[in-house]
Amino acid sequence: MVEAWPxxxxxxxxGTAVKRGMLLVLLLAVSVAAxxxxxxxxxxxxxxxxxxxxxxxxxxxxxxxxEYSRREAAGLRGLAVSxxxxxxxxxxxxxxxxxxxxxxxxEADWTPFPDSDLRLLSVPVEEGISLLYTDASGFSLLFSFxxxxxxxxxxxxxxxxxxxxxxxxxxRGAEVPFPAVVxxx
Numbered sequence: 001m002v003e004a005w006p007x008x009x010x011x012x013x014x015g016t017a018v019k020r021g022m023l024l025v026l027l028l029a030v031s032v033a034a035x036x037x038x039x040x041x042x043x044x045x046x047x048x049x050x051x052x053x054x055x056x057x058x059x060x061x062x063x064x065x066x067e068y069s070r071r072e073a074a075g076l077r078g079l080a081v082s083x084x085x086x087x088x089x090x091x092x093x094x095x096x097x098x099x100x101x102x103x104x105x106x107e108a109d110w111t112p113f114p115d116s117d118l119r120l121l122s123v124p125v126e127e128g129i130s131l132l133y134t135d136a137s138g139f140s141l142l143f144s145f146x147x148x149x150x151x152x153x154x155x156x157x158x159x160x161x162x163x164x165x166x167x168x169x170x171x172r173g174a175e176v177p178f179p180a181v182v183x184x185x
Contacts, residue, residue, distance in 0.1 A: 038072075056142075063098050098141065104142070120133050128146040133156060
């Protein structure tokens with residue numbers, strides 16, 4: 001005997017058909033969510049840096065650096081892949097972020113970056129672009145992207161939001177609480 005489950009229309013349907021329908025809806029929801037999220041994963045964090053010329057910034061800079069990776073399957077823009085999984089036809093983007101506890105002054109050749117809700121300044125560098133963000137609370141971030149990484153502004157906005165969520169819990173002088181995963185739509 002087959003057990004009957006009521007469907008959304010109030011009629012009776014077999015349990016198998018309802019389960020298949022629920023599975024289809026679940027798979028569709030997961031695939032839409034996977035296509036919308038484009039995460040970058042933290043590879044290295046809180047590496048001390050000091051010097052000049054770091055990520056295109058010409059003045060003396062002291063801070064902590066983090067490195068992120070985002071793998072994009074070839075032909076499947078928007079589908080992100082964990083750094084632990086290697087596939088032959090994928091493009092890897094490396095994103096470097098330097099955190100400075102002090103506000104960094106912008107240089108004259110840095111121009112406003114239009115593709116973000118944040119006040120970012122940009123400068124072309126040898127292998128892509130660097131963006132400078134200075135927060136009202138006094139810290140600065142330098143982001144470095146390769147030339148064909150499209151969602152730079154979205155990454156920066158999501159990163160800043162995540163970092164600001166963790167900063168109140170960091171002790172003064174401790175390592176910077178870089179987010180482990182940065183996601184955006």
